[in-house]
Each structure stands twice: as structure tokens, then as C-alpha cells.
Amino acid sequence: MISIEGLKKIFTTTNNRITAVDDLTLDIAEGEIFGVIGYSGAGKSTFVRLLNRLEEPSAGKIVIDDQELTALSTNQLRVTRQEIGMIFQHFNLLWSRTVKDNIAFPLEIAGMPKRAREDRVQELIELVGLAGREDAYPSQLSGGQKQRVGIARALANRPKVLLCDEATSALDPETTNAILDLLVDINAKLGLTIILITHEMHVIRKICNQVAVMDEGKIVEQGDVLDVFLRPEQHVTKKFVEQVMGTDDDHDGVEKLINTYDSGKIIRLHFVGDTANQALITQIARSFRIDINILQGKITQMQQGAYGTLFVQMDGETDEIARAINYITDETSVEVEVVQDVE
Numbered sequence: 001m002i003s004i005e006g007l008k009k010i011f012t013t014t015n016n017r018i019t020a021v022d023d024l025t026l027d028i029a030e031g032e033i034f035g036v037i038g039y040s041g042a043g044k045s046t047f048v049r050l051l052n053r054l055e056e057p058s059a060g061k062i063v064i065d066d067q068e069l070t071a072l073s074t075n076q077l078r079v080t081r082q083e084i085g086m087i088f089q090h091f092n093l094l095w096s097r098t099v100k101d102n103i104a105f106p107l108e109i110a111g112m113p114k115r116a117r118e119d120r121v122q123e124l125i126e127l128v129g130l131a132g133r134e135d136a137y138p139s140q141l142s143g144g145q146k147q148r149v150g151i152a153r154a155l156a157n158r159p160k161v162l163l164c165d166e167a168t169s170a171l172d173p174e175t176t177n178a179i180l181d182l183l184v185d186i187n188a189k190l191g192l193t194i195i196l197i198t199h200e201m202h203v204i205r206k207i208c209n210q211v212a213v214m215d216e217g218k219i220v221e222q223g224d225v226l227d228v229f230l231r232p233e234q235h236v237t238k239k240f241v242e243q244v245m246g247t248d249d250d251h252d253g254v255e256k257l258i259n260t261y262d263s264g265k266i267i268r269l270h271f272v273g274d275t276a277n278q279a280l281i282t283q284i285a286r287s288f289r290i291d292i293n294i295l296q297g298k299i300t301q302m303q304q305g306a307y308g309t310l311f312v313q314m315d316g317e318t319d320e321i322a323r324a325i326n327y328i329t330d331e332t333s334v335e336v337e338v339v340q341d342v343e
């Protein structure tokens with residue numbers, strides 16, 4: 001468990017004082033994939049660098065598993081830092097070292113004997129899917145492979161926490177997905193806590209359980225990813241949700257579509273992130289004597305399952321449509337709203 005209390009960072013330049021992180025208080029549970037999202041300048045990088053004291057806080061306390069990081073001496077910090085791995089947007093690899101020597105680097109610093117080091121490096125190479133590329137140099141690798149080296153290196157000393165600073169921002173969408181899948185896999189296999197900062201909501205949507213929204217150095221909204229998607233409160237959070245779900249102002253389009261039907265019922269189904277509802281439409285069509293036409297929808301896949309809205313037309317006997325609606329309401333977590341009763 002990571003507990004952050006009243007964390008503050010003020011940068012003082014010759015003619016300016018910038019409060020990059022402003023009185024931040026936060027708890028992060030063990031084993032969580034915790035996302036911090038914010039626009040450029042919100043203070044995300046500073047926050048994540050404070051977590052391993054790459055930046056020294058101006059005030060506040062960071063406690064990781066009962067150890068107060070902010071109270072450690074430089075020598076103690078050197079040891080404790082091994083429990084906190086970090087990966088970066090631009091990988092920060094050593095260009096003159098091969099893949100395996102990059103991964104071995106933190107083990108050398110920790111004083112691990114050569115034989116044990118080689119075994120550990122091989123284990124890590126397998127874990128991140130780089131088998132066969134051990135002797136390549138970073139310049140010979142793709143962006144995704146470079147980040148895999150970064151991940152292996154960060155995991156070398158078996159940290160409890162992995163900090164990810166915009167780790168996929170330099171990658172194309174496909175490679176981003178592969179690296180995010182790898183992070184989920186590592187989180188499940190090793191049970192370590194991942195703290196990830198990003199300006200992209202789809203990254204949060206894809207892998208995080210919890211999210212905090214940062215703006216001007218403060219956390220302005222925080223909670224379960226699904227709750228934040230369902231009920232974003234702050235303007236900045238709404239903007240981030242729109243990155244994934246689009247805006248909700250296409251009412252004219254839906255209206256027009258609805259008016260083209262002259263029978264049955266038009267229903268809005270609201271999926272709230274439950275994997276059990278994946279096959280709902282097929283299930284309804286099979287179980288009830290009705291036709292079900294999909295009109296329009298925005299569904300996205302989150303860690304917890306499908307989330308979004310689907311407009312459908314149900315056509316058939318009135319009683320049978322009612323039974324289908326009752327089934328969805330009573331037996332599933334999908335919310336039902338009858339938008340228009342055409343009959």
C-alpha cells in the first residue's frame with residue numbers, strides 16, 4: 001500500500017515560483033494498476049518522480065509498505081529504490097550496451113554475482129518476449145522492443161512498484177496495445193503495483209482499475225475507472241472521457257434514425273462494464289420471439305468489461321418485447337431505457 005499525504009513540489013526559478021504538485025493526498029492499494037491522467041503541465045511527471053525521490057518534495061510524506069520514503073537518508077534510499085522500478089517515454093536505454101547488458105545493469109549495481117545475473121537476465125528476457133534479441137543493440141530494435149528492454153530492466157531487482165511515465169506515448173497504437181497487454185500480464189503474474197501516468201484516456205480505459213485526474217498540480221477527481229467513465233464530474237474529466245467515447249451531442253442523428261422506424265420499441269441499452277453482458281444481443285434474440293436491430297452505439301472495452309450505449313429497435317409481439325425488457329432489467333446489469341414506443 002502506498003500512502004501519500006500533503007505532497008508538494010515547488011520549483012523556484014530566478015523570476016518564478018511554480019507549484020508543480022500541490023498538496024496531494026492519495027492512497028494506492030497493493031497490486032493495483034493506478035492511472036494518473038492530466039494535460040501537459042498538470043504535474044504528472046513531477047508527481048511520479050517524487051514517488052522515487054528523483055525529485056525531492058518541498059513538503060509532504062510518502063509511505064510505501066510502512067516505510068516512509070521521504071524520511072530515508074541517501075544511503076537508505078539507494079537500497080529502497082530497488083523496490084521501485086521505472087519506465088520512461090523515451091526508454092532511457094544505454095545505447096552502447098546490448099539488450100542483455102542493459103537488463104543486467106541494475107543487477108550489477110546491486111552486486112549480484114555474474115552467474116545469478118545471467119540466469120535472471122534470461123528469465124526477464126523470456127518474461128517480456130525478447131528471446132532471440134539478447135545480443136542486439138538498442139539502435140537495432142523497434143520502439144516496442146526498446147520499451148520491453150526498459151520493462152525488463154525496471155523489473156530486474158523484483159520491485160514492489162513499477163512507475164510508468166508516459167510509457168506508450170512514443171509508440172504507435174498497435175505497439176501501445178502490446179505493451180499495455182504486457183503490463184497487465186506482469187501485474188497479474190508478479191502482483192506488483194503499477195502507477196502509470198498518461199495524457200491518453202484509452203490507456204486508462206484499457207488497463208487501469210483506479211484513476212486520478214490531475215489539473216494544476218492537484219487531484220481534481222479520483223475513483224474506480226468505471227465510475228469516472230459513468231459519472232465524470234469535472235470539466236477536465238469529461239474532456240478525457242470524450243477522448244474515448246466521443247461527445248454525447250449527436251442527438252439529431254439518433255432522432256432521425258429513430259423516426260425511420262414505425263413499429264416496435266426503440267431502446268437504449270447502457271452497458272456498465274460487466275463481462276457477463278458480452279453476448280446480450282445474441283442471448284435476447286435466441287430466448288425471445290423478437291427481432292432486434294442495432295441502430296447506433298458507442299461501446300468500448302474496459303478492464304471490467306464492455307461499457308457504453310447501444311440504441312436498438314425491438315420488433316415483435318408487445319408482450320414478448322416486454323418480457324425481453326424485463327429479462328434485461330432483472331437478470332443483467334445493463335440499464336434499459338425505452339426511448340420511443342412506436343406502437
Ligand SMILES: Nc1ncnc2c1ncn2[C@@H]1O[C@H](COP(=O)(O)OP(=O)(O)OP(=O)(O)O)[C@@H](O)[C@H]1O
Pocket residue numbers: 011012013018019020038039040041042043044045046047
Ligand atoms: N525542473 C523544473 N524546473 C522548473 N519548473 C519545472 C521543472 N519541472 C517541471 N516544471 C514545471 O512544473 C509544471 C508541471 O510539470 P510536469 O512536467 O510535472 O507536468 P506534466 O503533467 O508531466 O506535463 P508533460 O506531460 O508536458 O511533462 C510545469 O509548469 C513545468 O513547467
